[in-house]
Amino acid sequence: MPSLSFPLLDRIGRLRAFRPLGPPGVQSKLPLSWLLAPTPSAIGFALRTTAAALIAxxxxxxxxxxxxxxxxxTVWIVAQGS
Known part of the structure; x- marks a missing residue:
């Protein structure tokens, strides 16, 4: 028996996953702020891992x-665990 598809219900279910907006004038923290302003330790990790990958x-x-x-x-995969 084929399964029934309800596109409208699927779409409503996906919309419920979104968080509501805050009050006007309140700026929420960006979800990817670490990408726009990485910490010094993250930059150091990236540089060390890049150097190791290039040497390999x-x-x-x-x-x-x-x-x-x-x-x-392999260098990048192994480095992700640390």
Missing amino acids: LVIALWMELDDPQWAAM
């Missing part, structure tokens, strides 16, 4: 691996 890529290219891009990707 250079070594992988020097070793003439078939897919050297995975060396840099």
